[in-house]
Amino acid sequence: MTVKAMEAKEVTKKVFNKENLFILDVRNEADFADWKIEGENFAYFNIPYFDLLDGVEGIMDKIPTDKEILVVCAKEGSSIMVAEMLSEAGFDVYYLKGGMKAWSEHLEPVKVGNLTDGGELYQFVRIGKGCLSYMVVSNGEAAIIDSTRMTKVYTDFAMDMNVTIKHVFDTHLHADHISGGRIIAEQTGATYWLPPKDAEEVTFEYAPLEGGTDVKIGHTTINIHALYSPGHTIGSTSFVIDEKFLLSGDILFIDSIGRPDLAGKAEDWVADLRESLYNRYRELSEDLIVLPAHFMIIDELNDDGSVSEKLGTLFAQNHGLNITDEDEFRKIVTENLPPQPNAYQEIRETNMGKINPTDDEKREMEIGPNRCAVR
Numbered sequence: 001m002t003v004k005a006m007e008a009k010e011v012t013k014k015v016f017n018k019e020n021l022f023i024l025d026v027r028n029e030a031d032f033a034d035w036k037i038e039g040e041n042f043a044y045f046n047i048p049y050f051d052l053l054d055g056v057e058g059i060m061d062k063i064p065t066d067k068e069i070l071v072v073c074a075k076e077g078s079s080i081m082v083a084e085m086l087s088e089a090g091f092d093v094y095y096l097k098g099g100m101k102a103w104s105e106h107l108e109p110v111k112v113g114n115l116t117d118g119g120e121l122y123q124f125v126r127i128g129k130g131c132l133s134y135m136v137v138s139n140g141e142a143a144i145i146d147s148t149r150m151t152k153v154y155t156d157f158a159m160d161m162n163v164t165i166k167h168v169f170d171t172h173l174h175a176d177h178i179s180g181g182r183i184i185a186e187q188t189g190a191t192y193w194l195p196p197k198d199a200e201e202v203t204f205e206y207a208p209l210e211g212g213t214d215v216k217i218g219h220t221t222i223n224i225h226a227l228y229s230p231g232h233t234i235g236s237t238s239f240v241i242d243e244k245f246l247l248s249g250d251i252l253f254i255d256s257i258g259r260p261d262l263a264g265k266a267e268d269w270v271a272d273l274r275e276s277l278y279n280r281y282r283e284l285s286e287d288l289i290v291l292p293a294h295f296m297i298i299d300e301l302n303d304d305g306s307v308s309e310k311l312g313t314l315f316a317q318n319h320g321l322n323i324t325d326e327d328e329f330r331k332i333v334t335e336n337l338p339p340q341p342n343a344y345q346e347i348r349e350t351n352m353g354k355i356n357p358t359d360d361e362k363r364e365m366e367i368g369p370n371r372c373a374v375r
Helices: 008-016 029-034 057-062 077-088 099-105 151-161 181-188 266-283 311-317 326-334 344-352 359-366
Strands: 003-006 021-025 042-046 069-072 093-096 108-114 120-126 131-138 141-145 164-169 191-194 214-217 220-223 239-241 245-249 289-292
Touching: 003 077, 008 099, 008 108, 069 077, 069 099, 077 093, 093 099, 099 359, 108 289, 120 151, 131 151, 131 214, 131 220, 131 289, 141 151, 141 214, 151 164, 151 181, 164 181, 164 214, 181 191, 266 326, 289 311, 344 359
Parallel strands: 003 093, 021 042, 021 069, 069 093, 141 164, 164 191, 245 289
Antiparallel strands: 108 120, 120 131, 131 141, 214 220, 220 239, 239 245
C-alpha cells in the first residue's frame, strides 16, 4: 500500500460534504482534548506517537477497513512515519500534509450572496480555527473585513477576481488571532479602518471607524453609522452591507454570544454587551443575514460550509439573546467562561503594532481553537 498526502483543503471539503473519515491523531492526549479536526461524520482514535515507536500492532483492532484513514500530528513528520507503518501492515492510509499547523491556517472561500448592482460577498472560513473573514466585491473594487494573517489568500483571490482592494476593516481589536488588515493595506494602498476606542494604544496610522460613516465599494455601501456595538471590546463595531447582511464581529454568533473579558474588562463591559444585543440589535430588521467573525462548533456550518443565519431566527433560537434576567446574564458572561485564547495578550499587542513576532512565533501564538464565545 502507498502513503498519500491529504491537504487541508481536501479535509475541509469532507467537512462541508459531511463525508466519513477516520482520523488517527498521534499528538499527545492533552493537545487532542483541547483541539482536533471536527467533522459531523468523522471518527477518531488518539494515541501519542511515542506509544507507537515499536510498531502499530497494538492498535490494529482500532483501525477500520471500511473508511478512509487520515493520520494527523502537529507538523506532519510523525504522521508520515505512523502512516508508513500502517501502510506496511496493509492499510490504505493518508497523512495530513503540514499537520495541524496547516489545518489551523487553511482558508476556504465561500460565496454567501449577491449584492445589488452585480456585487458579491464572500466568506473565508478558517475551518481549523473557527475564524470568519469577508470580502465585498463590487464594480472592480473590494473591501476585506476581519482578515487573518494569511494575507496572500485575500490578495490572490482579489487578483483572480480582477478587483482592486480599496478598504480593509477590523470590527474590533482581535485577541484570538493576528489580523492581516494592516499588512494588506500597506501592500495594496488600501485604507485601513479600526474602531478608535480599540486603537488608543496602536502604533500606526489608521482611519477611524466611527458612527456616521458610510464606505462605498464600487456600487455597494457599507453602513457603519448605526451600529457601534461595544461589549466584546469597547470599540466593537458592526456593519450592514447592502441593506442585506449584518457583519456582527465577535458580538453575536450563530449559537453563542461574545465574551467581554479578553481585555480584562468583563465586569465593566457586561452592560455594553447587553445593550448592544438586547437594544441596538433589536432595532434592526430581522431579515438581515448575520455574518459573524467566528463560529464555535461545527454544527454552525450551513450545508455549503458557510456560517450565517437570519437575525430573527437568532432572536428566537440563540440562548444568549433570550436571558431576561439581567443578573443571570451578567453571571453567564462573567463566570464559568471557557479558557482564554492562547497568548491573547501577545496577540493584542501584535495587533496594536507594539511587538513584531516572527512567522513561527505568530503561528505558535494562534495554535488551538478560538475561544471568543459564551455559550
